[in-house]
Amino acid sequence: MNDLTEAVEQAYQRAEQRLGRTFVRPRVTLDLRGQRAGVAYLGRNLLRFNERMYRDNQEDFLLQTVPHEVAHLVAHALHGGNIRPHGIEWQTLMIDVFGLEPKRCHDYAVPERRRTHYYYQCGCPTPISFTPQRHAWVGRGRRYQCRRCGDLLKFTGKLQFA
Template sequence: MPEQLHARVETCYQQAEAFFQRRFARPEVSLRLRGQKAGVAHLHDNLLRFNAQLYAENREHFLRQTVPHEVAHLVAHQMFGGGIRPHGEEWQAIMRGVYGLPPSRCHSYAITPRRSTRYLYRCDCEDQAFPFTAQRHALVARGRRYFCRRCRATLVYTGQQRVE
């Protein structure tokens, strides 16, 4: 865990504790998030997951905005319970009042698309291939069947793959 990220999480909690005059349980913090999200707060597990790649590429803004954004979700959950909306008025009030930040819902970090493997399937009537994701390909291996919409034949794996 990078020290700056961990220190920023702690600072956010100290700010919330000073503001609300109460103690908050510290979360587990992980840098094992991938994909397009910069961070995720798991409310019931008291867990914060951050995207290591986006953190490395956008460190300053990430520490200033993304970390408080996710901490605010956990603080709002502990203060107001599970019946609140994720980016509702309680969360927005914490972002403005505790952290002095705009309650922005989404980041604008440049996302580098990950390369993904597609598994090519065919039917009886089409000359074109149907690219399946790894997840769908695994479902076929476990017995699930997919059908061509035109001829209703079962799509069959060609043994070919392509990387996109």
């Protein structure tokens, strides 16, 4: 995490030097999961980064992803909240301040999510797979009917991790 916080600090120092003003440093976390490499929370002055992508792509992450997210917070500080996330203000910062191509998305490998399937049965011979969200709704009282036979679907007690 030290390399990451140092890269954030360097990006801010570069922005301050080029723009002639100071910026409040954000809180930085390494707790982001999923498909995003980083997220800038403008109103909270927070940068969240994906630990797995950071670990797997450390050099590019520090050179590309960190300035990308810092540019979001700097653009917000300079122009307020009525700008597009990857609009001209952000693009200009990426080019003029950080000397980078203003790419919207990373091209890091994204590991496939592990999925849980909950199996429900009706009068039909084949069970029906529910997502965790739909299974949770059943737990809160929602009921589902089979589209083929019309019977209520009941949880079989079986689940599978894929």
